[in-house]
Amino acid sequence: MADFDVVLRGGTIIDGTGAPRFDADVGIEGKRIAAIGDLSRASGRSDIDVRGRIVAPGFIDAHTHDDRYLMQSPLMPAKLSQGVTTVITGNCGISLAPWCAVPGQTVPPPLDLLGEDAEAFRYTAFGDYLDALEQAAPAVNAACLVGHTTLRVAVMDRLDRAATDAEIAAMQALLRDAMVSGACGMSTGAAYLAAMAAPTDEMARVAAALHGFGAVHASHIRDEGDRIREAIDEAVEIGKAGDAGVVISHHKLIGPKNHGRSVETLGHLAQAMRHRCVGLDCYPYQAGSTILRKDRLAVSSRVIVTRSQPHPEYAGLDLDVIAAAMGLSPEDAVDALQPAGAIYFLMDESDVRRILAFPQTMIGSDGLPHDPVPHPRLWGTFPRVLGHYSRDVGLFPLELAVHKMTGLTGRHFGLAGRGVLSEGNFADVTVFDAARIIDTATFEHPVAQATGIDCVFVNGEMAWHDGASTGVRAGTLIRRR
Incomplete structure (x- = not known):
């Protein structure tokens, strides 16, 4: 035998x-x-x-929006082809549950990053979503965060204001129920319109429901530009309110005015790490991707449209080209394309390298699998770190590169028995x-x-x-x- x-x-x-x-x-x-x-x-x-x-060890993707992808494409080719065996979902305040949309209802941004089909948002309780995910039997493991923005959508009639005491209590109850069902923590995304009106106090009070669960608070911080230090402090404060570890999501500095400030922000994070469990993740590209929004145009050197519901024919084209074809200004073209998504070239390579090389930085793809023409990070993040940045650029040794996408991530997210090759x-x-x-996905041909x-x-x-x-x-x- x-x-x-x-x-x-x-x-x-x-x-x-x-x-x-x-x-x-x-x-x-x-x-x-x-x-x-x-x-x-x-x-x-x-x-x-x-x-x-x-x-x-199988790579752990610290930052995904695979909430729906796990069930829609359970073989998970975009992740397995990179060596990823575990994904963290529910980031940026966005999760597929707990919200049961009315059939035909418009999915508000940024929840539409998970797809524009309201029927996909059918889970009143987070535990129902976890059960459905388990039954879908995806090819990779998943640990799931609860999105604060999704909680707001579930309990509030309007999102352009702070939550009332009763609404905060309702969000706390939903979050506590999700944690009992097996969620790994909560994410926030105050940079998005649907959560911008939420003050720190609202998010901190909701996060208080995390007490006793050994949870994580992952934050798409309120400002990744001029007021980034204050935004980092806000995320740490929210985590403290829930006695939760903190992860600063896809850390970056946006716009030429802030290029080079990673020296300052990494020092600020290092200081915070002396007092609390604080981590960060990033992806290895100078461009980010999210919903199409006007406030990103002025700080971006190039904008590529990744999806447009009324104009799907424009997916993959530069906004400037689309605007010219429409006979509109880029700002008016943004309105005409909605709902839509985009890639923004708004970071500096020196910041990307400095953040990647920071010893406590985890690797997260932040890929958007439902975009018809996605950012290449969906298919290329992990091989790009290993091949381009570690081997070719020599930014860090291969052992550290692997640690950033395995053991470090497993520890921050409490994934017992995963992230380290050891007996048992x-x-x-x-x-x-x-x-x-090496990665082969490019901005011109991103699915590779x-x-x-x-x-x-x-x-x-x-x-x-x-x-x-x-x-x-x-x-x-x-x-x-």
Whole structure:
């Protein structure tokens, strides 16, 4: 009889802790890593030669909007093709639940980043969404945040004001129920119109429902420009109110006026980390992507439209080209295209590199899977960090790159048994070629698989091999109890 279900033989282990690499075999039994070491005398039902390859923990995407994608495309090709085995959903204050929309109702932005179909928002309770997600059996694991903006939509008749005491109490009840059901925390997104009117006090009082759950507060902060320091402090204050760890989402400095300020903001974050559990994530690009909004035009050197409900033919074109074709100013074209999404070139490469290299920065794609012409980060984030920034640019060693997308993220989000290759942990494993791995998705052709990912295991089962899905859907819903 075989000693293990799978033996990965002769690979180089980068275990996710940041420690130096070492050569060893990996034995997998069931859903767990059973042994790491010299297994030359052991046998496996499946023996895989991984000589010349890196064997790493499956990558954890710290920032996604995959809430609906997990059920709509459960094979999750955009993530598995990059080596991602776990996704964190519900970011930027936006989650698919708990809100039950009326059929035909317009999905308010930014909730429409999860899709414009109101029928997808059909979960009165967050636990109902988690149950549906579990039944969908996606190919990757998921840990789910509750969006504060979604809570506002669920309980408020208008979003252009602060919540009343009764509405805050209703949001607290929904959040507490979600945490009992297995959510991992709450996200906020005060940069968006639907939550701009929410004062710090409202968000902090809602977050108080997180007490006792060991939760996370992930924040798309109120201002990523001139008042970014104050916005970081607000996010930390909200986390403190819920006794929750804090994650500053997709940290960046927008607009030429603020380019170079990452020296200041990273110092500010380092100071905050001395007093509380504070982390941050970012994606490896100079351009961001979200809903199409006028206030981004002045700080962006280029704008690409990713979707438009009334004008789908314009997806993938520059706003300037669209405006000229319509005979409108760019500002008026924004109105004509709504509801719509866009890519904005508004960051400086030196800030991107400095934030990526910061030791406590996790990697999150922030991809938008429902955009017809998405930002290339949806398909390219993790290989771009490993291939372009680590290998080609030499921004940090491969061990640190892997740590940023595995062990560091697992620790911040409390994903027990994931993010580190060690005996007894879950067998989420990515095998890749360090010399070849690279993103191929571009702004012109954003839907393209990366190269260099050999195979990916999720909970001990091979889900991706030789550039294609195996059809196995072994992911699990990670419920925070």
